[in-house]
Amino acid sequence: MKLRNNLLLLAMAGLPLLSSQAAEPTFNCAKVPAGSIEALxxxxxxxxxxxxxxxxxxxxxxxxxxxxHPPLLKAEQRGWIKGRDDCWKAEDKPLxxxxxxxxxxxxxxxxxxxxxxxxxxFYSCDGIAAKEVVATFYPTDPASVVxxxxDSTSLMLQQVAASGSRYQGRNESFWEHQGKAVVVWGYQAPEMQCEPRAERNKQ
Known part of the structure; x- marks a missing residue:
């Protein structure tokens, strides 16, 4: 009876029942090594x-x-898991x-x-119509842009910026500020000054 009353109080308070179960990861916690990132x-x-x-x-x-083709997703996911598990080296492991x-x-x-x-x-860069950058924005967390x-594509994630929206990829960056964009494409490449192309963006 006491257990039933406790469950009823939780339900009345709008708190989720079995919340600990809902938070369990997708892998078997009984089989992970003690002290590992999976254990955390x-x-x-x-x-x-x-x-x-x-x-x-x-x-x-x-x-x-x-x-x-080639099937990259599975290989990338295995690489990501290895990178996640390297968080044991971090000072703040949960973060x-x-x-x-x-x-x-x-x-x-x-x-x-x-x-x-x-x-x-669509952006035209450095005053050259043929020098075109195309950006597609996604409301992810953190925000992202492709x-x-x-002939190349870069996926970038939003970084903290004093002004505007700044995104960083592997060796590329995209900084949108006051309707314009500064784009760097490649390691130590010069900045490109880009402006939206009104005629393309109306299509």
């Missing part, structure tokens, strides 16, 4: 929820990547793991267009 995820409900979220997003991405999950979720959602996008937005220039 098992012990931290918020990280367990992120693991569940990533599993759902990965499944959605897999459905879109079924005809992908490192949380950031790793959030970034991976955002990357998958943007790369495989799993969320509604803003764009594409930028195309020439």
């Amino acid at each position: 995820i098992c012990q931290t409900p918020s990280l367990g929820e992120l693991d569940q979220h990533l599993a759902k997003v990965y499944q959605q991405a897999s459905a879109k990547a079924v005809n992908e 490192c793991v949380s950031d790793s999950y959030r970034q991976r979720i955002a990357e998958l959602q943007a790369r495989y267009a799993l969320l509604p996008a803003t764009g594409p937005v 930028v195309e220039f020439g």
Whole structure:
């Protein structure tokens, strides 16, 4: 009777029942090594929820990547897991793991267009019409943008910036400020000054 009353009080307070179960990760916590990053995820409900979220997003991405050649998604995911597990070296391990999950979720959602996008937005750079950058923005967490220039594409995640919106990829960056964009494409490459092309963006 006492247990029933406690459950009733939780329900009346609007608190979720079995919340600890809901936060369990997708892997078997009984089989993870003690002191490992997987053990930390098992012990931290918020990280367990992120693991569940990533599993759902990965499944959605897999459905879109079924005809992908070469099949990069599985290999990249194995690499990401190895990188996540390297968080044992971090001073703040839970923060490192949380950031790793959030970034991976955002990357998958943007790369495989799993969320509604803003764009594409076309930019002409350095006053040369043929020097075109195309940006498609996604409301991920952190926010992301897929930028195309020439024959290459870069997925970038939003970084903290004093003004405007700044995104960083592997060796590329995109800084949107007051309707214009500064784009760097390649390691130590010069900045390109880009402006939206009104005639293309109306299409």
